Amino acid sequence: MKAVHFGAGNIGRGFVGVLLHAGGYELVFSDVAAPLVEAINAADSYIVHEAGAGGQDREVTGFRAVNSATNPDGVAAEVASAEVVTTAVGPTILKFIAPHVLAGLHQRPAEAQPLQVMACENAVGATDTLKAEIQGLAGPDWDQLQHRAVFANTAVDRIVPGQATSIGIDVTVEPFYEWAIESGPFGDELPHIPGAHFVEDLGPYIERKLFTVNTGHATAAYLGHAAGLDTIAAALADPSVHAGVQAALEETSALLVAKHGFSNQEMTDYRRTILERFRNPSLPDTTARVGRQPLRKLSAAERFISPAAQAAERGLPVTGLLRAIGAALQFDLPEDDQSVQLQQKLTQIRSGELTAAEFTAAVTGLTQEHPLFAQVVRVVARQTN
Ligand SMILES: NC(=O)c1ccc[n+]([C@@H]2O[C@H](COP(=O)([O-])OP(=O)(O)OC[C@H]3O[C@@H](n4cnc5c(N)ncnc54)[C@H](O)[C@@H]3O)[C@@H](O)[C@H]2O)c1
Ligand SMILES: O=P(O)(O)OC[C@@H](O)[C@@H](O)[C@H](O)[C@H](O)CO
Numbered sequence: 001m002k003a004v005h006f007g008a009g010n011i012g013r014g015f016v017g018v019l020l021h022a023g024g025y026e027l028v029f030s031d032v033a034a035p036l037v038e039a040i041n042a043a044d045s046y047i048v049h050e051a052g053a054g055g056q057d058r059e060v061t062g063f064r065a066v067n068s069a070t071n072p073d074g075v076a077a078e079v080a081s082a083e084v085v086t087t088a089v090g091p092t093i094l095k096f097i098a099p100h101v102l103a104g105l106h107q108r109p110a111e112a113q114p115l116q117v118m119a120c121e122n123a124v125g126a127t128d129t130l131k132a133e134i135q136g137l138a139g140p141d142w143d144q145l146q147h148r149a150v151f152a153n154t155a156v157d158r159i160v161p162g163q164a165t166s167i168g169i170d171v172t173v174e175p176f177y178e179w180a181i182e183s184g185p186f187g188d189e190l191p192h193i194p195g196a197h198f199v200e201d202l203g204p205y206i207e208r209k210l211f212t213v214n215t216g217h218a219t220a221a222y223l224g225h226a227a228g229l230d231t232i233a234a235a236l237a238d239p240s241v242h243a244g245v246q247a248a249l250e251e252t253s254a255l256l257v258a259k260h261g262f263s264n265q266e267m268t269d270y271r272r273t274i275l276e277r278f279r280n281p282s283l284p285d286t287t288a289r290v291g292r293q294p295l296r297k298l299s300a301a302e303r304f305i306s307p308a309a310q311a312a313e314r315g316l317p318v319t320g321l322l323r324a325i326g327a328a329l330q331f332d333l334p335e336d337d338q339s340v341q342l343q344q345k346l347t348q349i350r351s352g353e354l355t356a357a358e359f360t361a362a363v364t365g366l367t368q369e370h371p372l373f374a375q376v377v378r379v380v381a382r383q384t385n
Helices: 010-022 034-041 072-080 091-107 126-148 203-226 232-237 239-260 264-278 305-313 319-328 337-350 356-364 373-384
Strands: 002-006 026-031 045-050 057-061 063-067 084-087 115-119 149-151 154-157 171-173 178-182 196-199
Touching (some): 002 072, 002 091, 010 045, 010 084, 010 154, 010 171, 091 115, 091 126, 115 126, 126 149, 178 203, 203 264, 203 305, 232 264, 239 319, 319 373, 337 356, 337 373
Parallel strands (some): 002 084, 026 063, 045 171, 084 115, 115 149
Antiparallel strands (some): 045 057
């Protein structure tokens, strides 16, 4: 059995790769970073260090890497003969993966078992996004190709911070992980991934993950950064940041209870576990990494606006989420392109070239009629006065 995994970065090697290896798949990483591809091909094994209570070292073997920028034909051939394709590249990169999967489907024998495709990104319906990109590129050929693959959405959870270059392709991760995968698309042929759990309805799982782990994480990052703190652990040790994270998460929990029927106790326990994970002293994680790409994080389907919009529609409180959104606007990091773009837009508001309402509509996708719109406009106006 072979799995092609796009994106040999932190979560690719430290989570998806290690579980696919444990499931018995031969691993083919595909990436565009030439030094990384070379380093993977120069190694016979790498170690995933689980840092923290109960953590173990796990060895991954049986892998190689193909550079999709310089060898797209090689990647297509690997996809054509694989059982599984996974991605961990970031939701905005999926459109660049689509041509490679499509080329592989073209070459795949029509009688082969359908390729099992799963995008492992922090986004609702990431595999659907990838499928739509592939289908769009295929055009009329899709009628004939669509039977050659099945597409399942997933929710992945494991904190994998930025890695020290000194450890090569080894990866330091937290011991905790969760991988929930939609079962329906596979019929009786589930992929063999030990530790993953297959669920009929992924909706509650992905929203609970994105609106708790990622909302809490991003709130800690933005409030922490605004307070001049560089690590997530330091941010959570600050009473004001901690209170801000608690407030935002109590609001998203209230939404998840109302929408998906989780119990209050379940959500209290889930939040407690997550805060302990964020504080893991063995896992240095930075406000820069967790806050990366603030424009993505402030977009409509993401960890702040989506839960806040849904809460506002139900008349639930959003004060904590609005404070987090205000802190996100202060994320000013020259090495992060989206932070630079965000600060440029805020400068345009200060100079009168853009209004707070125009900014809110463009960045969050909210319309003027939405019950959250005016509240976000006020936050933006406060940050730019
Ligand atoms: N790190 C985490 O804690 C974590 C946890 C859960 C989910 N995720 C999600 O996993 C995804 C990846 O995050 P990460 O932290 O591993 O990032 P990362 O930057 O460490 O890894 C991304 C990799 O994708 C590669 N890449 C970029 N463009 C590519 C392309 N066109 N083709 C192939 N490879 C390409 C990059 O070179 C890099 O190696 C994101 O969607 C993230 O939200 C991350
Ligand atoms: O990867 P992002 O940029 O969507 O979010 C940053 C972190 O919150 C994220 O990578 C978490 O570490 C991860 O989602 C934990 O499962």
